Amino acid sequence: MSTIEASSEVAHDDHGHDHDHLPFLAHHFDTPEQQFDSGKLGIWLFLVTEVLFFSGMFCAYAIFRALRPEVFEGCSQFLNTKLGAINTGVLLFSSLTMAWAVRCSQLEQHKGLVGTLAATLSCAMIFLGVKAIEYSHKWGMGLLPAGLFFYDPNNPHPADQPNYLIYICLPFAIALVGVVVWLVISVISDNAFQVAVAKPLTVVCLSFFVGVGLGMVLESGGEQHVDAHADPDGLAIEPELETLERENAAATALSGAMVPVDEAVLKRLSTDVTNSGVLSSLNAFEQQNLTAGSSVVMNEDEILGGITTTEVNVMTPRTAGVFFSIYYCMTGIHAIHILGGIAVLVWLLVRAVRQDFNRQYFGPVDYVGLYWHLVDLIWIYLFPLLYLIR
Template sequence: MSEAAVHGDGHGHDDHDHPAFLAHHFDDPEQQYDSGKLGMWLFLVTEILFFSGMFCAYALYRSIHPEVWTFASQFLNSTLGAINTGVLLFSSLTMAWGVRCAQLRQRTGLVVSLAATLGCASIFLGVKAIEYTHKWELGLLPAGTYESQFLPAAAHHGISQWLYVLSAIPAACVLGFGIWYAMTIAKGEKENSEVAGPLLVTALCYFAGVGLGLFLESGEAHGEDHGPGTHSEEHIDGHEHPGNVHEGEEGDPGHKDAHEGGGEEHSMLPGEAKVVFVSAETDGMKPLPKPGAATDKEIDQSGGAGLFFSIYYCMTGVHAVHILAGMGVLTWLLVRATRDHFNEQYFGPVDYVGLYWHIVDLIWIYLFPLLYLIK
């Protein structure tokens, strides 16, 4: 595409009939599209540099205190992380599919794929809510409020109360969108119901994510009994909390209510997880500390692990804010898609939001191994 073709008709704003979607200061749809695309790529550049600050903090403190990372990253549930990665990747697929639909003017396809993307985003946030609230209960908090994992555990039953707080907004959304959807159906407003329906599903997907998270968090907690144990502590603490370990494996009637997944009742979101965790058996993985390095207990009690969780919350938190923002613009796209605003000449907004959505996915692709996997 040569420059001449791009700016083919120069300045003739008088003699050019502009389609409705073409802003007055552009000469043709392609110039408009190219401008928007370049603008979006530049915005993604700013996003990369925005996140780079946190990646820098991560690299810095990880390189200075590798033992802290070894210790603290065990508290992250890599199953949930992997599930969320898959969910985001799927949402990326649907988003890319949506761009294709917009380019081919497949209105229904676009609406469906935008709805699917929104739903996946919602599932992601639901799982994230479980992860966060679980950690808050255990005192796995930023440096200033981090609670030692070697202290006696706070008694903690069932679902974290924070989860109720976090779920209030999606619950309100379910209610609101449900009513709106019912009204649109009753009035026969097709366009509006095509917005309200997907939004209702999106809000419900949050609870699907929460359910998934609850189910898997319980599985993981169970698995952790035999999972990534902490070698150096087991001799010290292993026999200091026999009661807790015992109880952890017997199960606690207090958190029955949390169960959706049947089989794993006995170690669901255990209040004892802290203690169970540190006194766990070591087998399989052995992230051994360097000789002479601080023991886990020292790391923990010095508050070093708090630094890891500070960075964890900052990175995933800012990422989650980006997901929320993405959901906002996706909703806007959904509304416009139902009004059939997009066509072969004008699919820019879908494409730009797609780029944004993929960059959010891209950042998660790095966050997942850096935070959850690498010991």
């Protein structure tokens, strides 16, 4: 696309010599249609490479899910379906406005083009804002890729975690301040063109924080993390776990080495602490330790918290970390594509304000539109595959 622009500049320079030439038509093309079709073939080929690029990650997803379906089911519960669904809607709407922008550029509706491009950009920013909430929430809980994963079910919200949300928001806040300053300067210096560009961009930058707010509202109301923001001390304990812990507190205090123990035994222990019969129970425990200690018990820290899992625990760094590696890789690269799309869309917005596009030269809008729809297309598959696993 930059080639087209560069060559259209060349065409501009030569305009004096060549009256037949349209300012936007590069010299090596005979007609605007030929120029458009060539560019379109190019962008389709680029989209093919994008599809193949993402297919590598979908392939990794397929392999790991086939190997360990229960890990994907268990870990998917940590993804907030509401946030994912809202982001899907936002992205679909941005696709609508992008398709509408292509229509506007074809019909030479310059104001409509600026408006639809700004709407597309705003939706992209809302998407990233919601994503920022999702990511910062998971990082704080230690739901990280394999190797960094440190999630502990007994202390899901450690207090010593930095506020990741601030770090993610910082670049966007700086961008917002920069655009506002630019807007003020261009208003003062009475530069109509720059005002026309800076105004929609201010709305676009603000949209990120709309997305953050939307994400916060949905996250705090999300069914998966009811206790997410209620406790700043990080003392959140899931209700059923809390009662369980109270129940086995006595046993925990008495037996030196803890193992996952039978609930019935625990109940008996907690009620009969003063009973002499507890001694024999403890002896049984010790015996159990001796048999279990060598093979089953692996991580003392986890046991100290009093996990009483009866089914296979998939939330270990070894298995859950793999899921979150795939999750961050797929959604992260998708988010990078959104950022890339935002960059090109801003370029389009500037050109749209300049009224560069017309009935015969709308290629750049169409090409960026195709790219944007592909990003949407990938999300259409990502959303159900990651968020909606039962």
